[in-house]
Amino acid sequence: MIFANGSILPDSELEVVLSRLEEELPQILGGPPLEAATVLDALEALGNELDNGALDPLIAQFAPPGAREELDRVRPQIGRAALEERLDLELGGLSGPRPFGRAEVRPLGVLLHVAPGNMAGLPAFTAAEGLLTGNINLVKLPRGDKGLTLAVFQKLTELEPDLSPYLYAFDIPSKDTASLGRLAALADGIVTWGGDGAVSAMRELAPAGCRLIEWGHRLSFAYLSDWEGADLSALAEHIVSTGGLLCSSCQVIFLDTEYLSVGEQFCKKFLPVLEKAAMAHYKTPGQAAQAALYARETALEQVVDRAGSDDLNFPGQCCSLTLRRDCELELSHLHGNVLVKRLPRGEIIPTLRRQRGRLQTAGLLCPEGAREELTALLARAGVNRITAPGHMSHTFPLEAHDGEYPLRRYVRVVDVENKF
Amino acid sequence: MLSRQKLFWLSRVYDLPGSDKRFLRAVRDNCAYHIKHCPEYRTICKAEGFSPDQVKTIDDLAKLPLLPTLFFKRHHVSSMPGWRTPMKVTSSGTSGSFSRVSFDWGCIFAEIPMVLRLGFYHRLVSPVPARYVILGYKPGKQDKMGVARTMFGLTHFAPPVGRFYALRWKDGGYVPDLDGAVKTLARWAHSPLPVRVVAFPSYLWFGMERLEELGLSVKLPKGSKILLAGGWKQHYAQEVDKNTLYALAKRVLGVEEENIHEFFGAVEHPVFFNSCKNHHFHIPAYARVIIRDVRTLAPLPMGEVGLVNLITPLINATPVTSVMTDDLGYLTPGEECGCGLTVPYLTILGRAGLNDITTCAAGAAELLNQTGAQ
Numbered sequence: 001m002i003f004a005n006g007s008i009l010p011d012s013e014l015e016v017v018l019s020r021l022e023e024e025l026p027q028i029l030g031g032p033p034l035e036a037a038t039v040l041d042a043l044e045a046l047g048n049e050l051d052n053g054a055l056d057p058l059i060a061q062f063a064p065p066g067a068r069e070e071l072d073r074v075r076p077q078i079g080r081a082a083l084e085e086r087l088d089l090e091l092g093g094l095s096g097p098r099p100f101g102r103a104e105v106r107p108l109g110v111l112l113h114v115a116p117g118n119m120a121g122l123p124a125f126t127a128a129e130g131l132l133t134g135n136i137n138l139v140k141l142p143r144g145d146k147g148l149t150l151a152v153f154q155k156l157t158e159l160e161p162d163l164s165p166y167l168y169a170f171d172i173p174s175k176d177t178a179s180l181g182r183l184a185a186l187a188d189g190i191v192t193w194g195g196d197g198a199v200s201a202m203r204e205l206a207p208a209g210c211r212l213i214e215w216g217h218r219l220s221f222a223y224l225s226d227w228e229g230a231d232l233s234a235l236a237e238h239i240v241s242t243g244g245l246l247c248s249s250c251q252v253i254f255l256d257t258e259y260l261s262v263g264e265q266f267c268k269k270f271l272p273v274l275e276k277a278a279m280a281h282y283k284t285p286g287q288a289a290q291a292a293l294y295a296r297e298t299a300l301e302q303v304v305d306r307a308g309s310d311d312l313n314f315p316g317q318c319c320s321l322t323l324r325r326d327c328e329l330e331l332s333h334l335h336g337n338v339l340v341k342r343l344p345r346g347e348i349i350p351t352l353r354r355q356r357g358r359l360q361t362a363g364l365l366c367p368e369g370a371r372e373e374l375t376a377l378l379a380r381a382g383v384n385r386i387t388a389p390g391h392m393s394h395t396f397p398l399e400a401h402d403g404e405y406p407l408r409r410y411v412r413v414v415d416v417e418n419k420f
Numbered sequence: 421m422l423s424r425q426k427l428f429w430l431s432r433v434y435d436l437p438g439s440d441k442r443f444l445r446a447v448r449d450n451c452a453y454h455i456k457h458c459p460e461y462r463t464i465c466k467a468e469g470f471s472p473d474q475v476k477t478i479d480d481l482a483k484l485p486l487l488p489t490l491f492f493k494r495h496h497v498s499s500m501p502g503w504r505t506p507m508k509v510t511s512s513g514t515s516g517s518f519s520r521v522s523f524d525w526g527c528i529f530a531e532i533p534m535v536l537r538l539g540f541y542h543r544l545v546s547p548v549p550a551r552y553v554i555l556g557y558k559p560g561k562q563d564k565m566g567v568a569r570t571m572f573g574l575t576h577f578a579p580p581v582g583r584f585y586a587l588r589w590k591d592g593g594y595v596p597d598l599d600g601a602v603k604t605l606a607r608w609a610h611s612p613l614p615v616r617v618v619a620f621p622s623y624l625w626f627g628m629e630r631l632e633e634l635g636l637s638v639k640l641p642k643g644s645k646i647l648l649a650g651g652w653k654q655h656y657a658q659e660v661d662k663n664t665l666y667a668l669a670k671r672v673l674g675v676e677e678e679n680i681h682e683f684f685g686a687v688e689h690p691v692f693f694n695s696c697k698n699h700h701f702h703i704p705a706y707a708r709v710i711i712r713d714v715r716t717l718a719p720l721p722m723g724e725v726g727l728v729n730l731i732t733p734l735i736n737a738t739p740v741t742s743v744m745t746d747d748l749g750y751l752t753p754g755e756e757c758g759c760g761l762t763v764p765y766l767t768i769l770g771r772a773g774l775n776d777i778t779t780c781a782a783g784a785a786e787l788l789n790q791t792g793a794q
Contacts, residue, residue: 285726
C-alpha cells in the first residue's frame with residue numbers, strides 16, 4: 001500500500017505517485033513553510049485520540065501484542081510539552097542574531113526514512129521527527145508493518161489536513177532498488193534505521209550531496225560489579241521483555257571478575273531469576289512455546305555451531321545462559337537466551353574500543369562507591385547511555401539518540417549577512 | 421535399510437499397535453544412519469548422550485534428539501551427498517528463511533506405497549479422469565516449494581485431463597488469478613467429468629467468497645472433490661470456522677462435506693496425513709506424534725495442549741527423524757471420533773505465538789545477517 005496526499009492507495013499506483021511527487025515536491029518546498037506549531041497541534045490531537053481509546057481498534061488490528069503497553073510507556077515522550085522541550089533543547093540556540101547578521105534554522109527539505117521493523121510505532125515516530133523540523137517525509141515501510149503506520153498517517157492527516165503534502169509512505173521491498181533509487185533521488189537527507197546491510201544499500205542509492213543520517217544497529221550490555229546480594233530481577237525482566245531485539249537490549253552480561261568460577265556461580269544464581277521472569281512474561285501458551293523453541297534452538301546451536309568451544313551452557317525453561325571464556329561484546333542468541341562473560345574493569349576500554357561506533361547502552365549494577373569510576377570508564381570506552389539494568393530500554397525525556405540530537409540532523413542552519 | 425521399506429509397505433495403514441515393532445526398528449536404523457552420515461546430528465546425539473539402542477518402546481521415542489523446524493531453517497544439514505538425493509524441497513518461508521529438506525531414493529520408494537494405500541483408503545483414487553483447479557502454486561524449475569509439489573502430486577489420484585493454476589510464476593514472482601479460477605470452475609461445471617479443487621484453505625475461502633460476491637454458484641459434476649493442503653499460512657487471522665467453509669462449499673460449488681478432504685504434513689515431516697470423514701487427522705502407521713509441554717518440552721498425556729512433535733523414519737537424506745513443529749495441538753483417542761478408526765487423532769490449533777514472531781523474526785534475521793555471526 002501507498003500513502004500519499006492523505007489517502008491510502010494500492011501498490012499499483014506507485015508509478016503514478018512517484019511521477020507526481022517528482023513534479024509536486026518543488027512546489028511544496030516553494031510554498032509556505034510547515035510550522036512546528038501546526039505539527040505539535042496535530043500530534044497533540046493524535047495523542048488525545050490515543051488517550052481516550054479512539055485508536056485502540058487500530059492498534060488491536062495492526063500492531064503486535066504488547067504494542068499498547070509499549071505505547072503507554074513512551075506516551076510522555078510524544079506529549080506536547082515533551083516535544084516542545086525537545087525542540088528547545090535540540091534546536092534552541094541554533095538560530096538568532098550573529099555578529100554578521102543572523103542564523104536561521106530551516107528544514108533539510110525532503111527526508112527519505114528507511115523505517116525499522118523491530119518496534120511498532122517507530123516508522124510513525126521517525127516521520128514525526130521529520131515533520132517537527134518542517135521536512136517533507138517519504139517513509140519506506142518495514143516488511144513487518146501490517147498497516148499501523150498507514151493508519152496513523154491517515155488519522156494524522158485527517159486531524160490536520162495541512163500535513164498531507166508532507167507525509168508519504170511506501171510499502172516497497174528493500175530489493176526494489178529501482179523504486180528506492182527514485183525516492184532517494186528526491187531526498188535531501190536519508191534517515192536509515194537498520195543493520196549494516198540496509199545502511200550500505202542506502203549509501204549506494206544516495207545521490208552525492210544527500211545527507212546520510214544513520215541510526216544503525218547498536219549493541220548493549222549489562223555491567224555487573226560486586227553484585228552479591230543485589231536484586232537481579234529487573235535485569236531478568238529487561239532481557240525477557242525486549243527479547244534482545246532492541247539496540248538497547250542486553251546481549252552480554254559482563255562481570256567484573258577474572259575468575260571463571262565466579263561466572264559459573266553467577267549463572268547458577270541468575271538462571272532461576274531469568275526463568276521466573278520468563279514464566280511471568282510469556283503469558284499465553286503460544287508465547288511460552290515460542291520461547292521454549294528458541295531456547296531449544298539455542299542449545300542445539302551451542303552444540304553444533306560452537307562444537308569444540310569450551311562454553312558453559314546453562315539451559316533453563318524458555319531461556320538460557322551461556323558462559324563464554326572470551327570478553328568480546330557480541331550478539332546473543334536472542335529471545336531470553338543471553339551471554340555471560342568476564343570483563344575486569346581494567347579491560348573495559350581496550351575491549352569495548354573494538355566495538356566503537358556500535359555501542360549503545362550499558363546497564364550498570366555496582367556498589368554506590370564504584371559508580372562514578374565505572375560510569376567514567378564506560379563513557380570513555382564509547383558507551384552512549386548508562387542506566388540501571390532494568391531501565392536499559394526505557395526512553396528518557398530529552399535523551400540523545402545514539403549520542404546525537406536527531407532534530408539537529410534534520411535541519412540546516414542558514415547564515416544571513418545583514419547588509420550587502 | 422529394509423526396515424524402513426517394511427514399515428512403509430505395511431498394508432494396514434492405521435494399525436499403530438501392529439506396526440510399533442516395525443516403526444521402532446526403522447527409527448533405530450534411521451537414527452543410526454544419520455549419526456553415521458550427518459556430523460551435526462552425530463554431535464547433537466553425543467552431547468545429549470543419545471544412542472539408537474535406547475529406543476526400545478514407543479515411549480522411548482521421546483528420547484530422540486528433538487530438532488525444531490527453526491533448526492532446519494538456519495542449518496541446511498544433510499546425511500547424503502547432493503548427487504544421491506533426487507529431490508530437494510523447501511518450505512514456503514513466509515518470513516524470508518526456509519527449511520531445505522533433501523529426499524533420497526529409498527524415501528521416495530517408501531512414500532509411493534504410503535500415499536497410494538492412504539489414497540485408496542480415503543477413496544481419493546479413482547479411474548475416472550478429472551479436471552483440476554489448483555488454488556495454489558504451479559510448480560516449476562524456479563522454486564522447490566514443498567506445497568507446490570504436494571498439490572501437483574494430488575492431481576494424480578484421478579487421471580488428470582486438465583489443470584488450471586490460480587498462482588502462476590510471472591516475472592520473478594507469483595501472480596494470483598482468482599477470477600480466472602472462478603471462470604474455469606464455471607466452465608467445467610457443465611462438463612460430465614468430475615472436477616477436483618486442490619487448494620490452500622485460505623484461497624478456497626477467498627475464491628468461494630468471490631463467487632458468492634459475483635452472485636455465482638455452480639454445481640460441480642458428481643464425484644467432484646475438494647482437496648485442502650498447506651494450512652492457512654499467512655492468513656491465520658482470517659481463519660474461518662470449518663463448518664462455515666463446508667456450508668459455503670455446498671452453497672457455491674455444490675460439493676458435499678464428505679467430498680472435502682484435508683491433508684496435513686510439513687516439508688520436515690512429509691508423512692501423508694489424511695482427514696477422515698469427520699475431518700480428523702488420525703495418525704497413520706508411518707508416523708508417531710508426541711505433544712510436548714510448551715515450557716519444559718516434556719511429553720504430555722493424551723488430550724493436553726502443547727507443541728506438536730512429529731516422528732517418522734521416512735528420510736535418510738536429512739535428519740528429520742524427530743521434528744518439533746511450531747504448531748500447537750492436542751491428541752484425542754480415536755474412539756471419540758466416530759469414523760471407525762481407533763487410533764488417536766491430531767488437532768492443530770495454530771502456530772505458536774505467530775503474532776509475536778513476525779516482527780521479531782524479521783528483526784532477528786537482520787541482526788544475524790548484520791554481525792555475520794551464528
